[in-house]
Amino acid sequence: MSVRAPTINDPESGAELDEHDPRRPTRPEDELIHHLERDQLVAATSLPVEQAALSPRARAALWALRVFVVLVSLMVIYTFIDQLH
């Protein structure tokens, strides 16, 4: 299950209510929880955000970078082991 990616300044996001807002709750624990944004609650953050659609070019570039970094890391590790001897 995925949710719409959270955006800011969204009236549905449950931004903090003003001190004099009549919707403000009266119970102490309710008052406390109003200081959290709606998308800050564990119930909201435990839902995954939408997956981004990467272009084939971006995907290829990421793979090229990943392969390059792995190769260089192997070179560093080889040098490290070589220096031990």
Next chain:
Amino acid sequence: MATTDATITSGPARPPLTEEDTARSHDRARVHNARTHSKHWHLLWLLVGPGILAMLGENDGPSMIAYASDGAQYGLGFFVPFIPVLFAMAFVCQEMCMRVGAVTHRGYGELVLQRYGKLWGWFGAGDLTLTNLVTLVAEFVSIRVGLAYFHLGSGVAVALGLVLVAFTLSGGRYWRWERIVLGMALFNGLFLVAAVLVKPDVGSIVSSLDFTPFPGGSFNTLLLLLASTIGATVTPWMIFFQQSASADKGMTPSDVKHGRYDTAAGAILAAIFGIGALIAGAALLTHNGSGIQGFAGAGFPEALKRVAGGAAGAVFALGLIEAGGVAILTISASTAYAAGECIGVSHSFNSSPREAAVFYAANVGVALLAAVVILIPGAPLLSIALNANVLATVLLPVSLVFMFMLANDRGLMGPWANRRSTNAIGIAVIVFVGVCGAAYGIDSFLLSTHLIGG
């Protein structure tokens, strides 16, 4: 997950609240109160933390030894202005992490995994685990070096590191953890005290600001210096840590301005303290500084004692213990955040160990694993410690690219996405780090396989 009975009585129905929500809401209530009553300094006090911890956490044992080694071998020239440049680069990267964490309320690991696919998320977590494990070994070695000055051994170093992890985790609150580690991190200033105690020539510090003299030696030595110094300022764990900690702290878009102050303060303090270690090391320049083995026995502190007196040696040794201790806490935390985020289970200091078993187990487990390594007789601790920063530099570009993509993702960030100027600087940083790391890796490999001459 355990829930409390606190629910909202008006507006749209909210889901049951967890312990984590309730603990975080207490922290947010104090922020709201300070903001409403225009208590600016109190608000700043409440919102600082992740930025300073990421920056001072990176002023860890291997980094401070690297700065001191630079000073001992090459003097102040080039490095005094180069260290602030590197921390300015670190600020650009870490500001993005803070902003993404504050806007999305999610950690780096989970966002990469969910937004770009599990494979990329797990690759990132794998890189992080490898570099963190190597770096944690180096942190325990750093504590051991500091303790060796006071004639204490490896067993005490291991016990001290593990007790620190257990103690800071015991409260079950992010706020408590953050404040304890923040208090400890300020003792990174001991390196500045050490710099004062060696009575440096102020004129030579000022004259080194023009980046001269450039360090001599072979091309490979220069690349090693660049790679290890970059690895001493920006690393993959900092990216994971600051974004996740910002989200765990409960920061929101309205806190981004203070998050920038926090990150900038961390960068400035870390640069000043790093230069302190460099100046202290430079006191050894005319005393066979290049021959000092930083991780062998009490290395630097003992050498400083001979040159600048017992106080300088003792302060430097205490600084190494602090640097290693704080880094063990922040690096273990970054591993725990990544583990919880990638597995998809609770990952917050605001959750109890029962609620977030994976998070707490990873936090303690990675520190324990590193501690075991330094107790192995004959383990190549010196080589591991010296290569920790280099490995972090080599693996960093991938983490930076995904951070850059997240910070530019308008679907996630809305109006808080990167500006063009931030992108221009960010791209320059990624290219610089990538080229330096790759050049050292390739050149060293070619030298060690004798494909090119030394």
